[in-house]
Amino acid sequence: MQSRKKYILQFALILVLFLIVLRLVGVIDLSLYTSKFNSNQTASFGKSSNLKNYQIELEYKDKNIDQHMIINGDYETETVTVKIETYTFSGNYYLPFYKNFVMHYKCTYKTPPMTLEDGTEGHLISGEIEGAIESEITGLCTIKKAKALAIERAVEAMKNTVIQSIIP
Structure with missing residues (x-):
């Protein structure tokens, strides 16, 4: 009888450890956490004085990850392509x-x-953005989810900066 209880306890412990590992890897999504994010970014751009409709397309690794439209009336639509070059994670x-x-x-x-x-060849709108998202997450959160939360904040910050550079 004593050995049976021991085996049940070992099985339960192994099952709990297995579920924890699956959750950490991201197979099981159980998120019980609180998060704080701070963003810091710098941008260099030239504002456009032309009134047009703009379609903003955010791309990462040649995949379209987000879109936004700015409609200024019955004007032609100009596409603004935002190419995200790198995400670098450091810390715990x-x-x-x-x-x-x-x-x-x-x-x-x-x-x-x-x-x-002025007759020269160039881009109506162009610019560069660099930034950092400081993240602090407390509770049960997978590595995959933590990175996704930070990336979501970064994409939103980049999109807002591009919108601000376009709107006259």
């Missing part, structure tokens, strides 16, 4: 109950090449 994002890390990102954005008002 491996521990299961407390994550404190920084994600650095960089992107460039521009419209297709065209002949400008």
Whole structure:
């Protein structure tokens, strides 16, 4: 009888450990956490004085990850392509109950090449954004989910900066 209880306890312990590992890897998504994010970014861009409709497309590794439209009336639509170059993670994002890390990102954005008002070849809108998201997550959160939360904040920050650079 004593050995049977021992085996049941060992089985339960192994099952709990197995579930914890599956959750950490991201197979099981159980998120019981609180999170704090701070963002810091710098941007260089030239504002456009042309009134147009703009379609903003955010790309990462040649995949479209987000879109946004700015409609200014009955004007032609100009596409602004935002190419996200890198996401670099540093700090503690491996521990299961407390994550404190920084994600650095960089992107460039521009419209297709065209002949400008002064007769030169160039881009109507172009710029570069660099930034960092400081993340602090307490509770049960997978590595995959923690990174996804930081990336989501970065994409939103980049999109807002591009929108601000376009709106006259």
